[in-house]
Amino acid sequence: MAAFYNSLKYLHVIAVALSGALFFIRGVWMLIDSPRLNRRWVRVAPHVIDTVLLLSAVALTLIIQQYPFVHTWLTAKVVVLVLYIGMGMIAIRHGKRKSVRAVAWIIALLLFVYIVIIAWRHDPWPL
Numbered sequence: 001m002a003a004f005y006n007s008l009k010y011l012h013v014i015a016v017a018l019s020g021a022l023f024f025i026r027g028v029w030m031l032i033d034s035p036r037l038n039r040r041w042v043r044v045a046p047h048v049i050d051t052v053l054l055l056s057a058v059a060l061t062l063i064i065q066q067y068p069f070v071h072t073w074l075t076a077k078v079v080v081l082v083l084y085i086g087m088g089m090i091a092i093r094h095g096k097r098k099s100v101r102a103v104a105w106i107i108a109l110l111l112f113v114y115i116v117i118i119a120w121r122h123d124p125w126p127l
């Protein structure tokens with residue numbers, strides 16, 4: 001079980017790194033009005049990566065038997081994840097003006113870093 005847990009955590013962290021990196025690059029492409037933002041793989045890959053991220057997250061919670069809305073650090077992760085997704089949607093597609101999209105992109109990146117810190121520290125108030 002320990003080996004399975006380690007592999008899953010590895011998978012989760014790889015998905016986290018890919019998801020964050022791709023979100024960062026998509027934000028840059030949004031800022032410079034790059035047509036690359038509309039490439040098919042760029043629109044599909046985030047869904048695939050984020051599905052792996054969430055499935056590995058659910059499996060990890062089952063293995064360590066700690067759950068959102070029971071353990072505060074996981075509750076915080078889910079709440080901040082929802083805010084991150086919302087900001088990400090404004091940043092990449094729905095923000096009407098570029099200034100709005102840029103601010104949403106920066107807030108989303110900060111929220112992403114906050115989720116990583118919560119994950120490391122198992123604490124919603126890590127500072």
Ligand code: HEM
Binds near residue numbers: 057064
């Ligand atoms: C963008 C979203 C997320 C990011 C950036 C993220 C980040 C991370 C990172 C960096 C780790 C490794 C921590 C370490 O090295 O000890 C981790 C572990 C973990 N994550 Fe996530 N995560 C995200 C979403 C979620 C969600 C939604 C859940 C569950 C509701 C979750 C549950 C877990 C669990 C259970 C672990 C293992 C913790 C441990 O055993 O120490 N993650 N996450």
